[in-house]
Amino acid sequence: MGDDLGVPGHARLLPRRRLRQPRRLAGRDPRRRGAARFLKARLRRLALPLVPWVACWAVFDLAMLAAGRPSVLHWGAAVLAPLWFLGVYGAAVAAVPLTARAHLAWGWRVPAVLAVAVLAADTLRLGLGWGQPVVGLAGSLAVWLFAHQLGYFWRDGTLLAGGWRRPAAVATAGLLGLVLLTTLGPYPRSMVSVAGERMSNMFPTTAPVMALAVFQLGLALLARPALAAWLRRRGPWRAVVVANSLTMPVFVWHMTALVAFLWLYERAGFVLATETSTTWWLTRWVWVVGPGVLLAAILAVLARVRRVRRAGAR
Structure with a gap:
């Protein structure tokens, strides 16, 4: 080990x-x-x-285009x-x-x-x-x-x-x-x-x-x-095994969680400061906690889907 x-x-x-x-x-x-x-x-x-990630973004992109909105590629590097x-x-x-x-x-x-x-x-x-x-x-x-x-x-x-x-x-x-x-x-x-x-x-x-x-x-x-x-x-080793199993999903979905959170945050009427100031420092936690919570929710949904698929395959 x-x-x-x-x-x-x-x-x-x-x-x-x-x-x-x-x-x-x-x-x-x-x-x-x-x-x-x-x-x-x-x-x-x-x-x-990448399979569920591509599928989700493809469906969302089609919905945006059908509604007359710009493609998700409008976000460019943030999405890809x-x-x-x-x-x-x-x-x-x-x-x-x-x-x-x-x-x-x-x-x-x-x-x-x-x-x-x-x-x-x-x-x-x-x-x-x-x-x-x-x-x-x-x-x-x-x-x-x-x-x-x-x-x-x-x-x-x-x-x-x-x-x-x-x-x-x-x-x-x-x-x-x-x-x-x-x-x-x-x-x-x-x-x-x-x-x-x-x-x-x-x-x-x-x-x-x-x-x-x-x-x-x-x-x-x-x-x-x-x-x-x-x-x-045993305890630390199990924790590392679990964390390691999440490495790829976290990497694939972290920018999606960030973009989605910023979209929801702005739709709620809030604006995150972009210039260095006292407000900028005081809102740093929002940039971390908000996308982090959304990312955890995405990972939980993916884990649930995997469990259902495994149960159905038995």
């Missing part, structure tokens, strides 16, 4: 010790299934939560936000047989090349203004492949050797890179889109997100011994 705590990058494909012949890895996953079955299972888990990341993440998952072999064959050279690719894409896009759509997409994919690749170094024990010193070095390097990039570079300090900024670090994904991944990995490694000991207790 503790050994698999927080392992990113589907790194459980790797054995504890590095294999000298990469071909031994082919066709394996944590349960010794074939690579094709592994990918099918992983991609299915990514795709299934989950899709771009799931697409990139799905590509990273699909590449696991290749990236796992690359890790066994070339080790640290793989994330090093990916890091160079990210910096090159940012330079072309931000420094030279060349090929933004294609280069931005390529840079985004390189960032997430880089983050995904780090999981292999966790699983094979490379980052766990030497006690706390190596994790501390990883966290320090990530934080230093993040500070330098956002202070000396052209990047905003926020890792998510913020109104008024000339660009976003999130999409197209930029080098600071890559540095943030390194920083967060270091912190996770430092916290790992304490968390692993805590999760040996």
Whole structure:
């Protein structure tokens, strides 16, 4: 249980010790299934939560168009936000047989090349203004492949050797890179889109997100011994299992809950402050609690539907 705590990058494909012949890895996953079955299972888990989401938005969109209202695409990124990341993440998952072999064959050279690719894409896009759509997409994919690749170094024990010193070095390097990039570079300090900024670090994904991944990995490694000991207790472990089962539904539906809450809030005659002020600070809780309650209601409905379907299938 503790050994698999927080392992990113589907790194459980790797054995504890590095294999000298990469071909031994082919066709394996944590349960010794074939690579094709592994990918099918992983991609299915990514795709299934999207089915009710797409269905609900499709019905709502048809209703809006029938009423002579603008399409839901009017909200653009707010509505479609989950899709771009799931697409990139799905590509990273699909590449696991290749990236796992690359890790066994070339080790640290793989994330090093990916890091160079990210910096090159940012330079072309931000420094030279060349090929933004294609280069931005390529840079985004390189960032997430880089983050995904780090999981292999966790699983094979490379980052766990030497006690706390190596994790501390990883966290320090990530934080230093993040500070330098956002202070000396052209990047905003926020890792998510913020109104008024000339660009976003999130999409197209930029080098600071890559540095943030390194920083967060270091912190996770430092916290790992304490968390692993805590999760040996039955209660915390069950709570983590439940929370983990909700990860994808929360990610898919959180922006829907936010948009729906704001629509209901404004229809009720209220207006959320958008300028930084005392009122803005005093209403921060509304932005969190309101969508959170609506999201919990959505998840409860989805859970109820799943239970009914399972009962009917018996």
